[in-house]
Structures are given as C-alpha cells and as structure tokens.
Amino acid sequence: MASEPTALSAEERTRIRQLAGDLPALWTAETTGNDERQAIVRLLVERVIVTVVDDSEQVAVEVHWIGGHHTGNA
Numbered sequence: 370m371a372s373e374p375t376a377l378s379a380e381e382r383t384r385i386r387q388l389a390g391d392l393p394a395l396w397t398a399e400t401t402g403n404d405e406r407q408a409i410v411r412l413l414v415e416r417v418i419v420t421v422v423d424d425s426e427q428v429a430v431e432v433h434w435i436g437g438h439h440t441g442n443a
Contacts (some may be wrong), residue, residue: 377385377387388395395401396409415433422429431441 375429392409397405413435415435418431418433420429420431421427431439433439
C-alpha cells in the first residue's frame with residue numbers, strides 16, 4: 370500500500386509558487402536536471418502530433434498543451 374505524501378511546508382509552497390511564476394528560470398537553473406525538465410514537459414504538454422509533409426523530410430508539428438491550447442504548424 371502506498372504511503373501518503375509528506376505535506377509541504379509553507380516555505381516550500383512559497384518557493385514552488387515563485388518558481389511556477391518564472392518557468393524559464395526554473396528550466397535554466399543549474400539545479401534543474403534533465404529528469405526534472407522531462408517532468409516539467411510532461412506536466413505541461415498533453416500530446417505532440419508530428420505529420421510528415423508529403424513525401425519529404427519535412428514535418429508539421431502541433432503541440433496540445435494541458436488546458437486546451439494548441440500551437441504549431443500543423
């Protein structure tokens with residue numbers, strides 16, 4: 370059986386809110402590793418659609434963000 374997660378302290382909550390307000394700083398922080406960056410992307414992106422354009426090496430990419438926004442050239 371899984372144990373309950375540890376509750377965050379007020380200081381930890383404040384720090385998370387600050388970092389969430391400045392995602393580029395979180396992304397480029399020396400303390401942010403590739404595993405954390407991958408986790409950030411997984412939290413923000415719902416899916417990515419890649420479509421090959423005709424019979425070429427070009428692709429169209431569409432990103433579906435959590436929350437419903439879509440970006441890309443598809």
